[in-house]
Amino acid sequence: PPIDLQYKRVMLKLSGEALQGGMGFGVDPKVLNAVAREVGTAAKQGVQVAVVVGGGNYFRGASAWDGLERATADYVGMLATCMNALMLQSALEKQGVATRVQTAIEMKEIAEPYIRRRAIRHLEKGRVVIFGAGTGAPFFSTDTAAALRAAELDVNVFMKATKVDGVYDCDPVSNPDAKMHKRLLYSDVMTQNLRVMDETAITLCKENDIPVVVFNLYTPGNIMRALCGDVDVGTTIC
Ligand code: GTP
Numbered sequence: 001p002p003i004d005l006q007y008k009r010v011m012l013k014l015s016g017e018a019l020q021g022g023m024g025f026g027v028d029p030k031v032l033n034a035v036a037r038e039v040g041t042a043a044k045q046g047v048q049v050a051v052v053v054g055g056g057n058y059f060r061g062a063s064a065w066d067g068l069e070r071a072t073a074d075y076v077g078m079l080a081t082c083m084n085a086l087m088l089q090s091a092l093e094k095q096g097v098a099t100r101v102q103t104a105i106e107m108k109e110i111a112e113p114y115i116r117r118r119a120i121r122h123l124e125k126g127r128v129v130i131f132g133a134g135t136g137a138p139f140f141s142t143d144t145a146a147a148l149r150a151a152e153l154d155v156n157v158f159m160k161a162t163k164v165d166g167v168y169d170c171d172p173v174s175n176p177d178a179k180m181h182k183r184l185l186y187s188d189v190m191t192q193n194l195r196v197m198d199e200t201a202i203t204l205c206k207e208n209d210i211p212v213v214v215f216n217l218y219t220p221g222n223i224m225r226a227l228c229g230d231v232d233v234g235t236t237i238c
Contacts, residue, residue, distance in 0.1 A: 006229020009048040009123060011150035011210075012039065012159045013143060016054035016084050018217050026057055027087055035161075035223060036091035039128060042227035043097050048123040049227060050153055051130045052146035053088060055080030061138070074138030078105060081142060085132035086110065098127040104136030104145070116152050123153065143197040147204035158210050159226050160197065161217035166235030167196050184237045186212075196237065211238035 014035065021028030043049050058080035064073030082103055089099045100122045101111040111132060112118070122129045134145040143160070150158045164172055165180055167189075172178040181188075186206035189196050196202065196214055205212050215226050215234025226233045 005045060005047055006231075007047060007156040007227070009050070009153065009155045010157050010159055010227055011146055011153070011155045012049060012051045012161065012223070012227065013146040014051060014053045014084075014088075014161050014217070015163075016057040016080065016142075018161065018163055019053070019084060020057040027084065031218075032087060032091045033094075034220070035217065036088065036095050036097075038221070038223035039227070040092055040095035040097040041224045043126065043128050045228060046126075047227050048126070049128045050119070050123060050149060050155060051088065051128060052134075052142055052149060053081055053084040053130065053132070054142040055082075055084060058083060062141075071138040074134075074140075075105075077142075078133040078136070078138075081134055082107065082111070082132035085130045088130055092128055092130075098125075099130060100127050101130045101132055104131065104133040107133075119149075120153060141198050141201060143201035144204065147197075147201040147208075147210070150210050151204055151208040155210065157229075158205055158212045159223075160212060160214045161223060161226075162214060163216065163218065165216045165219070166214050167194055167237070181235050184235060186237060189237055202237075205237075211236055213237075 019027050021031035055077045059076050061074035061077035085101045089101050092099045102114040103111045104114045106113045119129050134142050167181050168178040170178045189202050213234050213236050
């Protein structure tokens with residue numbers, strides 16, 4: 001059924017780890033294709049979708065071993081996000097959705113370099129734009145990259161797809177009584193150490209008045225509902 005579109009342009013942050021599904025490493029094609037179907041459905045309804053993918057299914061800069069420089073580890077992590085970006089692109093194009101990948105580190109043979117005004121034109125033409133290589137600089141998370149692009153592209157909302165339904169008052173995995181928040185303030189996230197996203201990312205969203213919606217990527221239909229503006233999905237931070 002057609003849905004009332006609430007947003008013109010959205011940033012969807014997909015964790016790399018979520019793409020691995022039950023596999024423990026790399027990309028689970030079933031998860032990837034399910035994500036692509038929902039993003040594709042939303043895009044076909046007319047929502048302009050920008051996507052930032054993480055790379056934690058391959059490599060996580062922050063958990064580099066002793067002796068591996070943090071900056072180097074972060075660069076490896078950025079390359080990991082580019083692999084995810086290309087696979088997501090392929091899955092989306094199989095759904096008949098036009099896409100462009102832009103990377104923050106130039107790799108012109110496989111993707112466009114990040115050019116803000118060009119990304120905006122792609123979005124206006126209905127192409128899903130997938131951003132790889134994070135911010136292109138070490139010491140920033142992919143959440144921060146997504147928040148930065150969200151601000152640059154003037155999106156209406158930042159959608160953070162995760163493995164849980166939303167933001168809880170305590171860890172829902174170890175506490176069966178954990179309660180999910182429907183709405184939170186940016187300041188709640190900062191002062192209560194809710195670990196939704198790192199402080200740089202949440203600060204960027206707050207300073208640019210971009211609401212953040214945290215929702216479960218594995219619930220069928222959720223991505224599509226979130227992108228189209230269903231307020232019942234997950235936790236809204238604003
Ligand atoms: P419009 O000008 O709005 O039609 O955008 P467009 O992206 O279709 O135009 P362009 O002719 O720039 O790109 C055609 C194709 O080449 C698209 O699939 C782009 O993603 C791709 N492309 C453009 N620039 C680069 C680049 O620097 N590297 C790579 N690998 N592909 C590129």
